[in-house]
Amino acid sequence: MKFERNAVLSCLLALVLLVAIGCDKKTDQDQPPASVKSQTTAPAVATDKPVSEVQAEAETMSIENLKATALKYKDAIVAKQADIEKLAAKVKEIPLTEALGDEAKTLKADLQNLETDLKALKDRFQVYYSKLKEKGADVAGLTLP
Numbered sequence: 001m002k003f004e005r006n007a008v009l010s011c012l013l014a015l016v017l018l019v020a021i022g023c024d025k026k027t028d029q030d031q032p033p034a035s036v037k038s039q040t041t042a043p044a045v046a047t048d049k050p051v052s053e054v055q056a057e058a059e060t061m062s063i064e065n066l067k068a069t070a071l072k073y074k075d076a077i078v079a080k081q082a083d084i085e086k087l088a089a090k091v092k093e094i095p096l097t098e099a100l101g102d103e104a105k106t107l108k109a110d111l112q113n114l115e116t117d118l119k120a121l122k123d124r125f126q127v128y129y130s131k132l133k134e135k136g137a138d139v140a141g142l143t144l145p
Contacts, residue, residue, distance in 0.1 A: 051123055066128050
């Protein structure tokens with residue numbers, strides 16, 4: 001009898017803790033569309049640094065550092081492309097009657113920002129990629145999808 005009561009109390013305590021801890025988490029559907037930008041899990045790369053500065057930096061880097069940096073940019077590009085695909089799918093799902101609404105405008109602006117970021121990433125990636133090719137390094141794993 002005592003064992004059953006303790007088992008029931010333990011189960012109730014576990015259930016209460018799970019509910020208390022799990023309730024504050026949001027699912028992807030609960031998040032506002034603008035949060036697509038923050039979902040990128042790729043390594044941090046500099047898109048605000050001018051390309052000329054990136055070129056000067058690449059001149060002094062070793063092949064290993066060039067390759068590591070190019071891989072970071074490649075990962076960021078792949079992640080950004082995935083974000084763009086998700087957001088583009090959301091834009092396509094908008095009914096024609098709501099195409100000029102605030103939500104549609106926000107989604108389209110977010111999509112435009114993501115595309116601008118992707119171009120900046122690709123420009124900087126190309127600097128490192130070209131420098132690796134110039135130095136005769138193996139660039140087999142650095143091709144973009």
